[in-house]
């Protein structure tokens with residue numbers, strides 16, 4: 001699919017570029033916040049699986065750049081991948097299932113202070129096989145919950161991406177062991193056709209006798225007993241957030257909206273270390289050296305065949 005056809009089709013992709021967000025997912029956190037006010041009074045935040053950084057951008061703008069009281073604000077963003085810098089955001093490269101990552105995050109906060117908010121928009125590589133994608137996403141959400149039990153202060157908030165499927169109620173039961181209030185939210189910027197939703201979990205409390213441990217990052221075996229889960233059989237609210245009269249993520253919009261002319265824009269933040277940079281330089285007929293991507297190589301060999 002050409003770059004321009006994606007621009008044309010997806011209104012949030014276009015708006016993200018216009019407004020300078022690194023990814024359209026920025027709108028998901030903005031819409032969750034407008035519904036639940038999760039950023040109110042927040043000073044210490046951890047953004048798990050943060051790259052390329054659009055959620056960190058939202059946090060940086062709301063809590064740091066637009067704030068008059070920046071002194072106590074600390075935002076820590078963690079990902080397996082590198083991320084371009086952002087004002088007021090400390091970046092760590094690490095795996096959220098590793099104890100060393102949990103300790104590195106805690107070391108960023110004075111005296112190992114616990115944080116007000118943990119956000120998680122992580123995703124493994126999606127295969128397109130719903131059952132498999134849902135399972136792997138559930139594992140990553142559990143890893144995020146597990147590291148959160150290390151980092152979050154009592155009463156704190158956790159927001160995490162969940163893929164709705166046959167096992168999501170079990171996952172939500174696990175969350176309800178740790179949070180007094182769990183709601184599933186679907187921001188308007190998240191396509192209806194996507195199985196993605198977000199759990200907004202408030203009022204964090206560790207169950208009696210529960211000791212956070214990174215030795216069991218996916219919270220399997222004995223860390224949660226079935227008895228504990230049984231007492232949490234409740235219907236979790238499901239809430240749409242963002243203005244319902246706003247843009248529809250599943251709709252195709254004309255290039256000119258409300259008199260505003262469409263302008264083709266480059267990505268707000270290009271990839272930091274794209275694999276194609278490793279490709280060998282190609283000597284062109286004019287003797288100039290250019291970087292050759294796998295696609296270029298394919299095109300070049302196809303052209304050679306046609307000569």
Ligand code: SAM
Nearest residue numbers: 049051052053054055079080095096121122123
């Ligand atoms: N929230 C980001 C934003 O707004 O720009 C988008 C996150 S992207 C959808 C998913 C990210 O999860 C990827 O950058 C990937 O590297 C990260 N990820 C997946 N597994 C991870 C793990 N075990 N530890 C750390 N990051 C992980």
